[in-house]
Amino acid sequence: MKKRVAAVCVVCLCSFLFWGCQRPENEEEAENLPELVIGLDGSYEPYTYMDENGEMAGIDIELAEEACERMGRKPVFRAIKWDDKELELEKGEIDCIWSCYTMTGREGQYLWAGPYMYSRQVAVVRDDSEIQTLDDLTGRNVAVMSSTKPEGIFLDHEEPNIPIVDNVYCLENMELAFAALQKNYVDATAGHEIVVQQYIDLTPGQYRILDESLMSAEVGVAFYKQGDTALADLLNSTLSEMKNDGTIGGILKNYGIDSKNADGGGAF
Numbered sequence: 001m002k003k004r005v006a007a008v009c010v011v012c013l014c015s016f017l018f019w020g021c022q023r024p025e026n027e028e029e030a031e032n033l034p035e036l037v038i039g040l041d042g043s044y045e046p047y048t049y050m051d052e053n054g055e056m057a058g059i060d061i062e063l064a065e066e067a068c069e070r071m072g073r074k075p076v077f078r079a080i081k082w083d084d085k086e087l088e089l090e091k092g093e094i095d096c097i098w099s100c101y102t103m104t105g106r107e108g109q110y111l112w113a114g115p116y117m118y119s120r121q122v123a124v125v126r127d128d129s130e131i132q133t134l135d136d137l138t139g140r141n142v143a144v145m146s147s148t149k150p151e152g153i154f155l156d157h158e159e160p161n162i163p164i165v166d167n168v169y170c171l172e173n174m175e176l177a178f179a180a181l182q183k184n185y186v187d188a189t190a191g192h193e194i195v196v197q198q199y200i201d202l203t204p205g206q207y208r209i210l211d212e213s214l215m216s217a218e219v220g221v222a223f224y225k226q227g228d229t230a231l232a233d234l235l236n237s238t239l240s241e242m243k244n245d246g247t248i249g250g251i252l253k254n255y256g257i258d259s260k261n262a263d264g265g266g267a268f
Contacts, residue, residue, distance in 0.1 A: 031074070033072055033074040034074065035075075036064075036068055036076065036096070037093070037096075038078065038094065038096055038098045039093075039094035040078070040080065040097070040098055040099035041079070042056070044058075044100060044195060045058065045195070046058055046059055046255050047059045047099060048060050048077075048099045056079075059257075062251050063248065064098055066242060066251075070241070071234055071235065078094055080093075080094065082147055082148070082173075085097050085147070089223070095228075096221050096222060096223045097222040098222075100119070100192055101221070102192075102217045102218070103217070103220040103222075104149075104216070104217045104218050105149070109222075110225050111224065111229060112221065112222060113239055114219065114236065116248060117218075118216070118217065118219065119193060119219055120192070120217065121149055121190060121191065121193070121217055122190065122193045122196060122209045122210065122214060123142075123212075124207050124209050124210070125187065125188045126206065131187060133210065133211075133212060134162065134210060137187065138163040139165065140187035141185070141186040142165050142168050142189065142190065143180040143181060143189045144177060144189065145172070145173055146171060149215070149217065150191060150214065151168065151170055155168055159215065161212070162214065169185075169186055174191055177191070178199045178207075192217070193213075194257060197209075
């Protein structure tokens with residue numbers, strides 16, 4: 001049996017859209033723009049993280065800054081406890097969730113802008129592990145980041161290719177998940193491929209990704225389902241513009257990621 005082990009009106013609309021397409025002309029105007037409060041995970045490199053100067057950085061930060069400039073919005077980045085993201089959204093503490101957030105399987109839960117990028121959810125084991133396939137995870141222990149897609153993948157078992165594992169340890173962040181794997185407390189961990197690759201690159205020869213992916217994922221920006229449809233639609237069209245003019249692909253390339261991840265052509 002699977003067990004979860006917890007560790008830790010039209011005129012107004014037209015006016016809005018017209019305003020939304022204007023870039024600020026000077027610094028003072030930029031400071032007085034309406035805010036877009038973005039909830040994110042502050043330690044999900046390379047998408048959202050704190051740099052050496054204590055500033056928010058990453059793929060999604062750069063995408064949000066560019067999108068907000070085009071929309072006439074001021075981005076406000078708020079690192080949140082990832083388990084509380086839905087509550088923060090419902091309470092209006094944040095306007096959206098933007099932190100490499102998987103749309104796939106969650107299409108009906110939110111208003112979405114996107115997908116603006118594609119990814120794979122993958123499983124990682126120690127390099128010396130006898131585990132070679134997803135099937136080999138049957139009866140094993142797996143660590144995941146709490147309330148992320150891998151948690152649901154292993155607990156819900158909705159896909160026939162996902163094995164039934166013994167325990168799913170739900171930890172606060174990926175750093176803890178990799179620490180559990182390093183210490184042999186678990187047999188595998190899982191997450192977005194680009195994210196886990198960051199940890200693998202830090203210690204060459206210690207970990208490896210299984211060839212079979214857990215799922216192919218569309219990545220988007222989530223707004224409250226009963227929220228501002230016009231705002232979500234505006235961001236959706238802005239992201240589409242950024243994808244078509246190569247902006248998204250260029251940002252991904254700067255992080256060493258194939259620009260095909262922005263169009264779906266080779267992301268899976």
